[in-house]
Amino acid sequence: xxxxxxxxxxxxxxxxxxxxxxxxxxxxxxxxxxxxxxxxxxxxxxxxxxxxxxxxxxxxxxxxxxxxxxxxxxxxxxxxxxxxxxxxxxxxxxxxxxxxxxxxxxxxxxxxxxxxxxxxxxxxxxxxxxxxxxxxxxxxxxxxxxxxxxxxxxxxxxxxxxxxxxxxxxxxxxxxxxxxxxxxxxxxxxxxxxxxxxxxxxxxxxxxxxxxxxxxxxxxxxxxxxxxxxxxxxxxxxxxxxxx
Numbered sequence: 001x002x003x004x005x006x007x008x009x010x011x012x013x014x015x016x017x018x019x020x021x022x023x024x025x026x027x028x029x030x031x032x033x034x035x036x037x038x039x040x041x042x043x044x045x046x047x048x049x050x051x052x053x054x055x056x057x058x059x060x061x062x063x064x065x066x067x068x069x070x071x072x073x074x075x076x077x078x079x080x081x082x083x084x085x086x087x088x089x090x091x092x093x094x095x096x097x098x099x100x101x102x103x104x105x106x107x108x109x110x111x112x113x114x115x116x117x118x119x120x121x122x123x124x125x126x127x128x129x130x131x132x133x134x135x136x137x138x139x140x141x142x143x144x145x146x147x148x149x150x151x152x153x154x155x156x157x158x159x160x161x162x163x164x165x166x167x168x169x170x171x172x173x174x175x176x177x178x179x180x181x182x183x184x185x186x187x188x189x190x191x192x193x194x195x196x197x198x199x200x201x202x203x204x205x206x207x208x209x210x211x212x213x214x215x216x217x218x219x220x221x222x223x224x225x226x227x228x229x230x231x232x233x234x235x236x237x238x239x240x241x242x243x244x
Contacts, residue, residue, distance in 0.1 A: 031120040031127045043119055046112045053109075073098045076105030078160060078197050085201020099194055106158065106190040107183070113166045114182050117173030124170050139167045146171040154185045158193035 023035065032040050057075070064072040065079055069087065073080030074097075081102060088095040116124055125143060129136040146153040146168045153172065157165045172182060 081197035117170030
């Protein structure tokens with residue numbers, strides 16, 4: 001008589017990644033390699049908040065720059081700082097308050113990336129890179145730079161350079177940079193860089209204000225065009241995925 005394995009054994013055999021019995025969290029697109037804890041869920045939720053905020057700002061930034069530059073700068077926008085600096089050259093008195101609020105605005109989400117790196121390490125970088133070899137190479141270079149220079153790596157993220165800021169901060173969290181040091185360097189760099197952008201705007205002065213006054217009538221249409229482009233891109237990706 002041959003023994004047959006109990007039903008539970010078959011269920012266990014089918015429980016691996018990619019099998020019908022796999023758990024929802026057992027997905028290489030997610031940054032963890034274990035059943036997520038409360039910290040994992042909380043941090044992942046914050047990253048989602050940042051993603052939504054970034055999309056909203058991508059659409060709203062042109063309009064805010066033309067009609068509410070003080071608000072835009074207070075949220076941490078470089079272009080907003082330059083515009084407020086230019087307004088200061090024409091007598092606008094609000095630049096000190098904008099400098100203070102905007103310095104905080106520049107670093108409002110930095111701790112989330114540091115926290116994500118501390119929780120998930122390289123798994124997070126792999127998830128962000130996805131299947132793109134270009135993104136993988138860029139993120140690898142940023143990772144090497146952050147591990148080698150640490151403090152300098154934080155400082156250069158406040159320059160108008162095409163650096164993967166989130167990757168650098170996540171690497172520092174994974175590499176063991178203390179939160180106190182990370183936030184201290186970020187805060188000081190934020191104050192200095194915000195002051196520099198305001199100074200650039202002040203140096204440009206009235207010509208920048210005149211250009212924005214003329215350009216302002218078209219900024220709303222630009223925001224609507226960006227929103228339309230995002231919707232079309234989302235629709236196209238879903239269509240391609242459904243065909244695959």
